[in-house]
Amino acid sequence: MATPLAPDTPLSAPLDVGFDYTRSLGPVLGRFMTALRERRIEGVRGSDGRVHVPPVEFDPVTSEALSEPVGVADEGTVVSWSWMPDPIAGQPLQHPFGWALVRLDGADTALLHAVDAGSPDRMRTGMRVRARWVDEPVGSIRDIACFEPAGPGAEPRGPAAPPPAGTEPVTMLTTPVHLAYRHSASVQESRYLRALAEGRFIGQRCPACGKVYVPPRGACPADGVPTEEEVELPDRGIVTTFCIVNVPFLGQRITPPYVAAYVLLDGADIAFLHLVLGCAADEVRMGMRVEAAWKPRERWTTSLENVDHFRPTGEPDAPFESYREHL
Amino acid sequence: MAGAGTSGAGQLAAVLGTGQTHHVSRRTDVSMAGLCREAIDRALADAGVGMADIDAVVLGKAPDLFEGVMMPELMLADAIGATGKPLLRVHTAGSVGGSTGVVAASLVQAGVHRRVLAVAFEKQSESNAMWALSIVPPFSMPVGAGAGGYFAPHVRSYIRRSGAPEHIGAMVAVKDRRNGARNPYAHLHQPDITVESVRASAVLWDPIRYDETCPSSDGACAVVIGDEAAGDAAQRPAWIHATAMRTEPTTFAGRDQVNPAAGRAAAAALWAQAGITDPLAEIDVAEIYVPFSWFEPMWLENLGFAAEGEGWRLVEAGETAIGGRLPVNPSGGVLSSNPIGASGLLRFAESAMQVMGRAGDHQVEGARTALGHAYGGGSQFYSMWVVGADKP
Numbered sequence: 001m002a003t004p005l006a007p008d009t010p011l012s013a014p015l016d017v018g019f020d021y022t023r024s025l026g027p028v029l030g031r032f033m034t035a036l037r038e039r040r041i042e043g044v045r046g047s048d049g050r051v052h053v054p055p056v057e058f059d060p061v062t063s064e065a066l067s068e069p070v071g072v073a074d075e076g077t078v079v080s081w082s083w084m085p086d087p088i089a090g091q092p093l094q095h096p097f098g099w100a101l102v103r104l105d106g107a108d109t110a111l112l113h114a115v116d117a118g119s120p121d122r123m124r125t126g127m128r129v130r131a132r133w134v135d136e137p138v139g140s141i142r143d144i145a146c147f148e149p150a151g152p153g154a155e156p157r158g159p160a161a162p163p164p165a166g167t168e169p170v171t172m173l174t175t176p177v178h179l180a181y182r183h184s185a186s187v188q189e190s191r192y193l194r195a196l197a198e199g200r201f202i203g204q205r206c207p208a209c210g211k212v213y214v215p216p217r218g219a220c221p222a223d224g225v226p227t228e229e230e231v232e233l234p235d236r237g238i239v240t241t242f243c244i245v246n247v248p249f250l251g252q253r254i255t256p257p258y259v260a261a262y263v264l265l266d267g268a269d270i271a272f273l274h275l276v277l278g279c280a281a282d283e284v285r286m287g288m289r290v291e292a293a294w295k296p297r298e299r300w301t302t303s304l305e306n307v308d309h310f311r312p313t314g315e316p317d318a319p320f321e322s323y324r325e326h327l
Numbered sequence: 328m329a330g331a332g333t334s335g336a337g338q339l340a341a342v343l344g345t346g347q348t349h350h351v352s353r354r355t356d357v358s359m360a361g362l363c364r365e366a367i368d369r370a371l372a373d374a375g376v377g378m379a380d381i382d383a384v385v386l387g388k389a390p391d392l393f394e395g396v397m398m399p400e401l402m403l404a405d406a407i408g409a410t411g412k413p414l415l416r417v418h419t420a421g422s423v424g425g426s427t428g429v430v431a432a433s434l435v436q437a438g439v440h441r442r443v444l445a446v447a448f449e450k451q452s453e454s455n456a457m458w459a460l461s462i463v464p465p466f467s468m469p470v471g472a473g474a475g476g477y478f479a480p481h482v483r484s485y486i487r488r489s490g491a492p493e494h495i496g497a498m499v500a501v502k503d504r505r506n507g508a509r510n511p512y513a514h515l516h517q518p519d520i521t522v523e524s525v526r527a528s529a530v531l532w533d534p535i536r537y538d539e540t541c542p543s544s545d546g547a548c549a550v551v552i553g554d555e556a557a558g559d560a561a562q563r564p565a566w567i568h569a570t571a572m573r574t575e576p577t578t579f580a581g582r583d584q585v586n587p588a589a590g591r592a593a594a595a596a597l598w599a600q601a602g603i604t605d606p607l608a609e610i611d612v613a614e615i616y617v618p619f620s621w622f623e624p625m626w627l628e629n630l631g632f633a634a635e636g637e638g639w640r641l642v643e644a645g646e647t648a649i650g651g652r653l654p655v656n657p658s659g660g661v662l663s664s665n666p667i668g669a670s671g672l673l674r675f676a677e678s679a680m681q682v683m684g685r686a687g688d689h690q691v692e693g694a695r696t697a698l699g700h701a702y703g704g705g706s707q708f709y710s711m712w713v714v715g716a717d718k719p
Contacts, residue, residue: 019395021453021454026356027361056405057406065364193466206580222580243479246529250455252472254469286483
């Protein structure tokens with residue numbers, strides 16, 4: 001059971017952002033990934049003769065484009081390492097493992113990867129490790145599942161599965177990126193959100209310019225002074241300006257077409273974006289009088305979404321000059 | 328404006344060379360690094376210098392969420408020639424390319440470096456900018472709809488305030504797309520587009536139509552800026568006469584979203600620094616950041632080329648076409664190519680190309696003084712410069 005929050009505790013909620021980004025690899029990294037699919041590791045020779053693994057597209061010394069591939073071993077030496085006692089989702093191994101910089105035999109630079117050593121006692125700088133390949137390589141750094149201890153005493157490796165044949169070079173990767181945030185509202189915005197949960201709008205007035213901000217911000221962005229005077233606002237006002245969204249897009253929550261309008265509540269000095277329904281989209285006008293259409297009370301939360309939409313009141317439109325300064 | 332630092336431009340600086348990629352929807356044959364390098368190699372060749380002649384590198388790139396690479400400047404350092412040199416990254420949303428040019432220029436004008444490379448890029452195909460710009464934070468109403476959804480209401484306000492006829496947006500689109508057809512690097516080549524075809528295209532965010540909207544592009548741009556000695560040694564450089572940047576909050580009560588104060592302040596500072604009193608008479612060609620066609624008349628007013636409410640009249644009279652009093656976006660502009668992070672630097676580079684006489688088929692004849700302009704965020708960041716064929 002949740003602990004009741006003190007009235008001024010800022011509200012917060014999860015915000016998860018994720019997208020499957022694609023990467024075009026270009027000639028050098030494409031070749032590297034294509035080799036991985038064949039369970040081979042290929043570096044690139046730099047201007048000073050060093051072999052870079054993983055390969056770099058441009059020389060770290062001269063900045064010139066590099067193109068000479070060099071095959072290296074899938075065994076090498078740990079150059080440095082640290083221990084990962086509690087792996088997190090998405091990491092190469094889900095039990096404790098070592099992160100290591102591994103210099104493969106034939107390479108002059110080190111590759112970062114996981115070492116399945118079982119215990120930090122088995123990890124040391126200078127230890128020999130070898131790649132453990134996945135059963136079905138696809139052309140990704142994850143075709144190397146991890147590295148494992150090699151050298152005297154290590155289990156002999158079984159015969160390698162044959163590489164997949166006759167496939168096109170790897171040119172693209174998909175890289176899912178997911179960020180899980182906790183989004184917090186300010187103290188002032190939290191008071192406004194708690195008022196919304198009671199079906200009320202509150203704003204704050206700037207002591208310097210007298211402007212009323214909704215949502216309240218705690219400080220006036222124009223004058224830079226704290227705003228403390230709270231102002232109760234009605235749930236009606238005007239549409240200052242708007243657009244009709246006809247275009248569908250990834251992540252969209254409202255089915256187009258819909259009217260996204262700046263709604264200026266009576267007594268407020270700044271408009272916020274909301275949805276206008278209750279008339280045909282092409283009947284929405286600048287200056288149109290609107291009122292909040294609240295969701296059923298049992299669905300109210302601490303969100304502006306408690307207002308399902310704004311709808312026309314049928315009152316005469318506000319004259320242009322009355323809201324000109326809000327455009 | 329108090330505290331705005333409108334003092335002189337410091338030591339002289341000049342654009343020595345520019346380079347850009349052929350902008351397309353998807354450059355799947357190169358990495359981000361390779362894309363940047365293509366533009367850089369062209370800029371170095373155009374400037375007649377090598378990577379070793381560059382003293383510092385400034386990278387511009389739109390927000391990281393657009394490609395999902397945190398701090399791409401780190402992994403790009405080798406490709407952009409920054410090894411062993413100062414590397415700065417600039418962040419000002421869509422205006423970032425312009426700000427990158429201004430920051431690079433300032434490093435020369437301050438006497439810190441002799442030659443600075445500015446590079447900016449976007450690989451829109453690796454992500455989805457509309458998605459990235461429409462993230463819905465908790466507690467809010469999910470009505471946002473990308474950049475178009477943000478700007479469309481303000482375009483409606485402009486139309487209402489100015490009384491501009493509805494076809495003005497289509498006229499700008501036709502002009503820019505036909506200009507783009509003369510630019511081999513432009514993403515869109517639409518020599519046959521007409522006002523009728525634009526008006527017949529789908530309305531995406533009423534009042535903005537599909538054909539009045541920028542494309543989504545992969546592309547990069549690079550500019551080499553040198554000091555006075557480097558400029559003197561160069562063949563017909565573009566001398567930097569003035570630069571300006573200004574910022575304002577996205578929202579505050581009474582904010583003018585149609586004609587934002589920060590843009591007006593930046594323009595006033597720019598013209599003062601360049602010694603320009605009548606921009607319409609003294610500027611020969613302008614590359615203005617117009618991602619949605621209606622922003623051409625809006626920015627003509629914001630920049631002081633026309634009185635408030637009158638910008639559309641220059642458009643309607645054909646004065647912003649090549650051959651008019653103020654050709655705007657002879658390159659085709661953002662409406663023809665939009666690798667977001669690079670779009671601002673493209674405006675700056677194209678303005679330089681005009682006064683260097685290197686704009687090819689979209690060269691404005693006799694161009695000696697040009698404006699490069701960019702804006703970003705919710706019309707809150709502005710960066711601009713004036714370049715000239717003549718040494719200031």
